[in-house]
Amino acid sequence: MSTEQEIFSPLPLDFYDQPTLQLAPALLGCLLVKETSEGTASGIIVETEAYKGPFDQAAHSFKSRRTKRTEIMFGTSGSTYTYVMHTHCLMNVVSGGVDVPEAVLIRAVEPYSGLSLIHSRRPKAKNERQLTNGPGKLCKALGISMEDYGHRLDQPPLWIASGPDRDKFVTKAGPRVGIDNTGEAKFYPWRFWIQDNRFVSR
DNA sequence: ACACTGATAGACT
DNA sequence: GTCTATCAGTGTC
Numbered sequence: 616m617s618t619e620q621e622i623f624s625p626l627p628l629d630f631y632d633q634p635t636l637q638l639a640p641a642l643l644g645c646l647l648v649k650e651t652s653e654g655t656a657s658g659i660i661v662e663t664e665a666y667k668g669p670f671d672q673a674a675h676s677f678k679s680r681r682t683k684r685t686e687i688m689f690g691t692s693g694s695t696y697t698y699v700m701h702t703h704c705l706m707n708v709v710s711g712g713v714d715v716p717e718a719v720l721i722r723a724v725e726p727y728s729g730l731s732l733i734h735s736r737r738p739k740a741k742n743e744r745q746l747t748n749g750p751g752k753l754c755k756a757l758g759i760s761m762e763d764y765g766h767r768l769d770q771p772p773l774w775i776a777s778g779p780d781r782d783k784f785v786t787k788a789g790p791r792v793g794i795d796n797t798g799e800a801k802f803y804p805w806r807f808w809i810q811d812n813r814f815v816s817r
Numbered sequence: 818a819c820a821c822t823g824a825t826a827g828a829c830t
Numbered sequence: 831g832t833c834t835a836t837c838a839g840t841g842t843c
Contacts, residue, residue, distance in 0.1 A: 664837065673837070675826095684826055699824050703838055720837050739840070751838050793837055 617779055623648060623657070625774040628767065631693035635710040635717040639665040640786050640807040642708065646778035647724055649757040650771045656729030656736075656757050658747055659778055660721055662808040662815045664791045666707070668716035672800040673791065676716035687765050688716035695766045695773060697759065703751030706759050708768065708775070722792070722806070724753045725814040727779075733757070749816045785810040792817065 623646065631638060640663070648657040668676035668688065675698070676685045687696050688709050696707040696718050711717030724747045726733050733746055733756045740746045747753040754760070763773050791806045808815045 666837070675837080680827090682827070698837075699826090700836055701838055702823060705837060707837080718837095722837085749838070791837075796835095
């Protein structure tokens with residue numbers, strides 16, 4: 616059993632120096648923590664998706680498209696890539712190292728701490744599952760926004776820690792979600808989740 | 818199952 | 831300047 620301090624202690628930046636397809640499943644079971652003036656909330660990462668820039672038609676950085684939005688993906692691993700879609704914000708972890716525009720999308724978490732804060736931020740959730748079982752929902756629940764764009768994930772106010780009870784789950788892989796019209800890329804099994812966890816988005 | 822929402826970037830004229 | 835698509839979520843049919 617880990618101590619409270621170990622559970623919440625930020626992972627070092629070099630943790631993100633591993634191949635994106637290895638990092639995505641490695642993030643499962645880790646704790647995503649956000650500190651705000653309202654308090655601190657956290658959730659265990661239970662679902663991720665890998666996006667491999669230049670060769671991945673589903674990625675914003677396909678063919679190394681370098682723009683204001685994708686710029687952070689060309690930077691160092693372990694930075695935050697936030698992106699606004701419709702009315703919601705989605706969070707990605709930059710990987711691949713400098714000049715390799717890859718990232719891992721955090722698709723779902725299981726609420727771990729700051730439950731009352733999470734509930735107050737997600738008044739429309741009709742049950743516990745709906746608090747954080749989607750990429751836009753978890754950002755709202757934890758208070759993650761465009762202000763976190765470019766933030767390094769080894770320090771407050773936003774970081775990822777090793778989390779409790781590591782390795783006590785089975786990892787599954789399958790096709791990614793919400794990426795129609797992307798040809799072959801649609802079928803790559805680059806989505807990873809914790810088997811039987813009820814907060815997985817689908 | 819379906820449509821409405823509506824921020825922002827990127828492509829195009 | 832204008833048009834369109836987007837790594838969703840929600841309410842309604």
